[in-house]
Amino acid sequence: MKDTLIQTPVGGSPIAAGASDNTTFSQDGRTVGFMAFDSAASNLTPGDTNGRRDVFVDKRVGGEGNLQGALTNVSQELDTDSTNPSLSGENDTAAKCVVFQSGGNVYMASVTGAGKPRKLARGGSPKVDGTCEFVVYSAGGSVKLWDRDGGICTVARGSNPDIQTNGKGAAYVRRGSIKYLAWTPTGCDDGRLDRDGREITADVPRTGRAGPGTSAHPALDDNGFYVAFESTRTNLCADSCSGSGGAEDRNGAVSDVFRRTLDTAKAPWPEHMQRPSYSCGSKGIGTPCVVDAYANGPSNNPEISGAGEYVVYDSAATNLRESLSIVSIDPNGPVRDVFLWNGPRERQAGNVSRESRYADPSRAQQFFNGPTTKPSMSSRGNYFGFTGEFATGGDPPKPVAGVDPSCSAGATCALPNVFMRFGGGSDEGFETG
Template identity: 25%
Template sequence: MSLLVSSIDVPAPRRRRSKRTRRAALATTLVLICALLAACDGHGVISIDDGIPGAQADGNSSNSALDRTGERIAFESSATNLVANDTNSASDIFVTDRTTGETERVSVASDGQQANGPSELPDISANGRIVAFESTATNLVPNDTNGVRDVFVRDLDTGTTVRASVADGGGQGTGDSEGAAISANGRYVAFYSNASNLVANDTNHAADIFVRDLVNGTTERVSVANDESQADSTSVTPTISDDGQVVAFTSSASNLVPGDVNLSTDVFVRDIAAGTTISVTSVPLGQYSATADPNISGNGRYVAFVSDGDNIVPNDTNNSSDVFVFDRDTGTTTRVSVASDGTEGNAGGFDAHLSSNGRYVSFSSWSDNLAPNDANGPYGADVFVRDNVTGQTSRVSESSSGMSGNADSHESDISRDGHVVAFSSDATNLVSGDENGFADIYYKLLP
């Protein structure tokens, strides 16, 4: 699902990524921009060929997700040459270990059988062992007969695949489930679903946010008010803290918190242990301000989100969507899609992701004034990283010589330790030898 900066409307419950969007026809080879790595060549750039040796990926790839240190990268691809015997003619989920260079297909059944339908939108645990994803395949687990999209979890160590979008007793959902986000230890999986039978008394006829405890085998609805009232409208795009106890999500519901009268989408945070739900935005009565696409820091303190409102922070005059970070401890909101000197972007920002401690945030923007030498204009999206401690904003999606990409870069993710950023790009000039005619996935090592 896509949630681009030009529209903050809640997307129809079908495609999402908070954890990570904008996947229009992206094909991938994994490329390392290791500008700060001594092992790199003189220009600091190494290309990693992720298909059959000597061949670049022959199909669309997108939506990368990083483990704690960025050593393992999960992504989706319709390429057929990333692993042997990929003959299902559908997109699959893969994990590449950038240290060993090995790539493994994740979207398979426990017996190794390949999926008979497309699999998309992965998320990965901190240690890179557990991968959650969504799929329409019916053969990844036994007795999958509901005919809808489900959320699955693959344990790379044990080679087992289980379905997460089920009720407490294991009953399969009656509606599509998607947008999986996994806790650091791989125990909890958040997702949104149109199913009405995952918990009791689900009668709102709208997509809700759920959290599955894979250890205890329980499923809980978290898109509820403090008094456990169910949302009166759609909730999507969940993101989960490292411990699995705090979930942020987008909702158009008006009854999750008192006084929600802005008639637009909002970002909410549910503290499962405390049983509380809050909104991360508060604007004057009668004013409009749509917010969406959250990403929560691993420690659960910070929530990054996108808003097209000019009333979130003072002096917002760019008439564009921006990226903000909300501090749950202090109740303050900061705009982060700005230059190092505080200059606001001259075009929209979107797709934000936080490091575990909330210090670093990666995001995409069409602005050409956030970093020096941005020569692709206000219509070419770039990926940036903002250091919330030093206030420095730097561009990530550039060649080793500092050249701007000649096409859009987006769909960023940042490792939990804040030292690796991955992103997708249609550019052909970020590394030499990019000749597959598709967009690629890149990653860059940060100090």
């Protein structure tokens, strides 16, 4: 069953008495042992008396579909707001740790909630690798690396880093540009990063210089083959982006989502750049782009799957669909939705589907009545999460027009919940039908 379930609280009842945000999944192959998020609600777990926002880890039960398990509050011993979780996990190795920020510090905790969270360093926006050996984070205008064996060292000037799952490289933002730097398995060595190669600037066209504009929100795959990001630059597809709209940027300086190939020797699809905020609508090899949709609104906040073949993002575009048979393209109009780009691979062209929807029998009713943003994705692209700003109710939970049960009677208030969607059970990830 492909459906969307409220994650706050698990199972949808009782209603979370506070806003929730920042979903993330463990990167342990297609089993996806854990999902995490942060929430101001104090009624999600027993004994949450700290009066602070906390990080919650949902240990999923086995099998496929929207199977939800036990929820653990991993930060309730802290007396500061805890946010922005990142989970470990690699291939078929279950996640062991979750990192998050709280009170200007980076913490690591067990996914089981056992023991107190361990303070790693001053800083924020932490991201952990698959095995809890490396954590990148922002501190004082620099990207820092915490190395379980080698202490702490500086990666580069910059902020908002992401780490590849194998723990050997990070992408980050510096002065509106996306940078990438890899290191050896040594990591930090006597307080200095043991680099592996030079820093790469990712948001540049295959030939020539990058045009004006800014880029943000880098997201790395497992191995540092690909980085996804958003950018208002308009020439990044020069001499590239075959199967994703070609060289021309038909929406101009409106933000698009891009996928840059960092390692053309090893990446399965070595083309320099792809544009996930374009839907070809191709049915197969060599067939034309019948949808041919360049996003007609800004696209942001990309996340990428472990092998780099899927990219999810949110967008105000109203024209993205995977085939002409989708008649109710975007029932909520320019209200933001979550979209999935299913990369070129054997089809030789990328298709985009709107995934912030419910499994209502009528496609025209499969929409959220408030914005859905900040998507996350499992390693194989079979699960993803997002934040949705609207109320819910019913069994199974469904969108209810603007009324939040935790608000006073008759009031209209939107309380952000977090949601999980199961996209498909096959190793090939989402079925975009």
